[in-house]
Amino acid sequence: MKFPRVHTLKEVSEIIDSKFVGEESFPILGMNEIHVVEEGDIVFVDHPKYYDKALESKASVVLINKTVECPEGKALLVSDDPYRDFNKLTRHFRPFQSSSMAISETAEIGKGTIIQPNVFIGNHVTIGENCMIHPNVTIYDHCIIGNNVTIHAGTVLGSDAFYYKNRPEGFDKLLSGGRVVIEDYVDIGASCTIDRGVTGDTIIKTHSKLDNQIQIGHDTVIGKKCLIASHVGIAGCVVVEDEVTMWGQVGVTSAITIGKKAVILAQTGVAKSLEGGKTYFGSPAEEARDKLKQMALVKKIPEILEKLKKN
Template sequence: MKLDAPIAVTEIAAFIGAELVGNKELQATGINEIHKVQEGDISFVDFEKYYNACLTSAATIIIINKEVPCPEGKALLVINDPFSAYVKLVKRFRPFEPATKAISDSAVIGEGTIIQPNVFIGNHVRIGNNCLIHPNVTIYDHCIIGDNVIIHAGTVIGADAFYFKKRAEREAIYDKLESCGRVVIEDDVEIGAGCTIDKGVSGDTIIGRGTKFDNMIHIGHGTIIGNNCLFAAQVGVAGKARIEDKVILWGQVGVSKDLVIGKNAVVLAQSGVPASLEGGKVYFGTPAENAMAKKKELAWVKRIPEMWNKLKDL
């Protein structure tokens, strides 16, 4: 996420109680986890094996749990627990703002847009023109909805990322990574009833133009869905996946995180996608593979008893 105004790195260091190493004149302009960093951003790293990736990323200010040589023009904020320091920053710069009413005064709603009863629209939400938001929909703070978007009843846009850090030393061992990202739904999208689309940890979850979702579809944090995709009911896509344009996922398909499904791919019902898939092909099975090959495999399995008999007769 972008900060509303730049903040001096010295102020950041003082606020989280970190030792400041490197360029003390810097101004932070954003806060992002490592997958979304841009120049000017504060990010964090707390595993040595990821140090290099973070230090060489676009991030300008890095919260880190060990003093290491500071890359030219950057700043390190050395502190024992970078995760908690990052969360503290998120909570300061994007504090949760409890609602005072069901449709926030800070929300901007376009012309011709119909909001049905019992809808919740959070703070700083922007909704375009000619949308139809059906009853009992929830749109969390900061989400962005384009023009001509239909969202069916009971759908939840912008709930928190499912992202926790394991701590061994406590009774409740999972620390929440506070989400400061958004959901962005582009023009001409239709979202079915009872869907849940989580916000990004620090960036955007995006549903591309003209994409259509059936009911009860789950989209994880930071996932990017292209234009003109069709997802049938009960599909689930984990966090940080990238689904390119015109992909078709049939009912109950599950897609794992951190992968790419190429343009025009089709994944048949109930398949499970654990890794990236090339575009333009049809897939089936758990794990999903070429649908034709998978169907042949299913036919081969049925021939095992025949093979057994042949083998016995030898």
């Protein structure tokens, strides 16, 4: 998430009322979580275990809860609660704007695109040309949709990441300021839900096709020419490479990678990264032929027991 203009370290420290280490005029371009952070960005860290990772990341500014040594060419924002203050920045730079109209005046909609009745299109949404948006679709603020995209009825793009910090007084939500980006020639079925990124983008790449009732978590990237069947649930921060096929009711845990051309059979539960080019089955997922062999072997247990009785 980039800021609308470059801000200085001093300006940002005033927004969150924090101390800072570095030049007052140190330029800041945006803010991002650790897995998508870029040069010029703020990243936040509040656990000593992850200090080094944050300080050594591409981030130019680290929002941290201890005055550590500042790496060369970087700056620090020092706060007693970086998580809270990162949320404060999201609220400042991406404030929620309520909508009085079903289709915001700030939305840009391309030529030849059909918007059916009862659709909600939020602020600063961009939709390309020759798209078809069916009834009762919801597109939250800042989403970006390419050309020749079809979205079936009841689908929701851009709902918040499911991401909470467990505090004694209750779960504290990490606010979502990111986007959903749907590339050209993507089809999305009915009643799908695609959460936006926390600071980055949830992306469905070109020519991928999604069936109905699919859930895609925040910051997940679906590659090109993927086929995803209904009731598949993919958690946050997953990378699905190109030409992956997932059959119905597959579940995928967060922050893993599914390799190119992998095929994941129905109801499989993916609990860790999978190599591409193979077929998987089971919960947790194994190579399908191994899993099916194991299931056949279980049927031999009565015979084994019989033999042992004789011995």
